[in-house]
Amino acid sequence: MFRLGRLPGRFCRGCYTYGQQHAVGECVGCRRQVPVDDKYGYCRLCRARASWAIKASGKASVIEPYLRRMTCQQLFFANLQRPKNGGPRVGKAGRRVLKPPLPEPHRVITTSTQLTLFTVPRDFRRFDRELHADLANPWLVRARQAARALGEARGWSRWITSDVNRALVIVLSGFREGEPIRYSELFPALRVRGLPVVRTAEVLDRLGLFVDDRAPAVDRWLEQKRDGMAPGIHRAVEAWVRTLLDGGPRSEPRSRHTAWAYLGEIQPVLLEWSGRYDHLREVTRQDIIAARDAATGKQRESRIVALRSLFRQAKKNGQIFRNPTIRIRVPRQADGVIQALDQADVDQVITTATTTPDLRLIIALAAVHAARPKTIRTMLLDDVDIGNRRITVGGHVRPLDDLTRRALLDWLDYRRSRWPTTANPHLLIPQKTAVELGPAGKLWTTRATRNLTATLERLRVDRQLEEALTHGADPLHLALVFGIDEKTAIRYADSARALLGEAAEQASQ
Structure with missing residues (x-):
């Protein structure tokens, strides 16, 4: 039996723990008087150092050649007795091929940067061309090139192009990369000078410099x-x-x-x-x-x-447990009889429509083809096929009559001579949308009949009612001719029957 008590100078820690004894002598490697093994004559630290060298080499080998390299005293710090190996693992753990670590990116600091404490909106209203203009700014040069290309595609006049260039000089003379231009900064400076805000913002947006911070x-x-x-x-x-x-x-x-x-x-x-x-x-x-x-x-x-x-x-959405509106009905109001327009109201509209070619075309589309005001202002040039005498109104193809065809030819001649370089695909365009791609405004479209009894909507209703009166109040015929819903066609047919019955009673009396 081994006693586990302390025997100074005779046994190492392993002897007390595992019951092993080592003779005390001079280590061959570090020349210290410590317990050494009987086989090679090296101390515990030299043998541990040799084992780490074998693992670092990545080759399975005997310990004797590595022990001969131990010629000095081994020192180590607390809790750092096992340094990391540089080589692969040995034994069973060494069968797995480890991926080499990714190299750290090479960071190059060219200039110092200043962190943003808070953002101060810029005031372009104080711009003075003589003091602040910088025509050599690369962003200004790129923006003017983009404005020139956009103007050629949209058909901008030289006055519009000049105004946009002036606005770009105001905004981009002192521009530095990484500072987007907001709408709240752009609008006051350009509006006070009478320069175009929307077109300037469109150019800046093409370069990725514009931020629309307006609340919807x-x-x-x-x-x-x-x-x-x-x-x-x-x-x-x-x-x-x-x-x-x-x-x-x-x-x-x-x-x-x-x-x-x-x-x-x-x-x-x-x-x-x-x-x-x-x-x-x-x-x-x-x-x-x-x-x-x-x-x-x-x-x-x-x-x-x-x-x-x-x-x-x-x-x-799960915000309530039951719907209290279930099975609550309201009797549907009976629709009244649609009345036709008086001839005096129609003559007044015809007199108004003879002034300009755009008004004549608008009135013809509403009074002949029963087109709604929104449909009229959103019609495209591709919806008109003059060669085959076809016109598409609200997605419904209709034959092109002589009156509408003459109005179309007059308007297209006027449009070609007035805006020869416009790229707007819509059929009807005013001065404002001739240099854009959007449709005309609602007020511009309805200005011809604004203060009249026979508005564009009344003309559309009167045209459908006239068709019902002429062809015997057939809902199927109305749905095929105008492309309307069957319920709407039935309503027009019922009104036509009521009017025809009333006319027959008056004639019999």
Whole structure:
């Protein structure tokens, strides 16, 4: 039996731990008086150092040749007795090929950089061309080249090109890379000088230098409409309106006018509920009925439709547990008989249409082809096929009559002589959109019949009613000729039958 007590100068730590004994003598390698092994005559540190050398070499070998290299005393620090090997592992662990470490990227610091503490908006209104103009700025040179190319593609006049170049000199003379130009900085400086803001922003956007920091108009409108609502109702209404405008996973986006009409119709009801409830889930069926009965006529139907859309979306999002608008119906209002226009009103429109070729074409499209005002201003040049005498109105191909054909030829001749280099693909263009790609404005399109009884919409309705009166009030014929919905065609046919019956009664008397 070995005693585990301490025997100074006779045994090492391994002897006490494992019951092994080593003779004390002079180590062959480090020449110290320490316990050494009987086989080679080396101490524990020299043998450990030789073992590490074998592992570092990556080759399985005997320990004796490496022991002969140990000729000095071995020193080590605490907890660092096992240094990392530079070579691969030996034994079973060495079978796996290790990936070499990725080299660190070579970092080269060319210039010092200053961190941004806060952003100060630039004021281009203080620009003085004599003091601040830098025509050699590389960004200004690139922007002027881009403006020249864009102007040639859009058909800009030399005055527009000159104004855009002046605006670019103001904005880019002191420009440095990494500083985007915001709309809030661009608009005041250019507007006060009468320079084009939109076209300048388009050039800057092509170079990636423009940032539009304007808040969307729909966000401001939505915030005004929701002001005063309870938090729970506020969140549900916002999610509902966003889904109407942008669409959802299983719903198509609706028109902005639809969202505006829906929210405008039920806003008073939501404000009244906010005074009593904190969330839409507290609204009951009696509240829906009371809101319905508070309105009359067409407004009752519009209010129920909007409320049904709101609660259906809230139920789909899990904001309410049940939909209180289910099985609440409103009797559909009977549509009145559509009346035809008087001949005096039509003659007044014809007199107005003889002034300019664009007005003649607009009136012809509305009075002959029953085109809506939006359809008229969004028609493209490709929708007109004069050679085959065809015209596409609202996606529906129709034959081109002689009156519309003469109006088209007159307008195309005027357009070619007035804006020979325009790239706008729309059929009808004013001076503003001749240098752009968008459609004409609504006010420009409807200016001919603005203060008249026979507006463009009334002319369209009168044309369809006339077709129904002429061909015996056949809904199928109306749907094929004008490409309208079957319900709309049935309504025109019913009005035509009523008018024909009334005319027959008057004739019999």
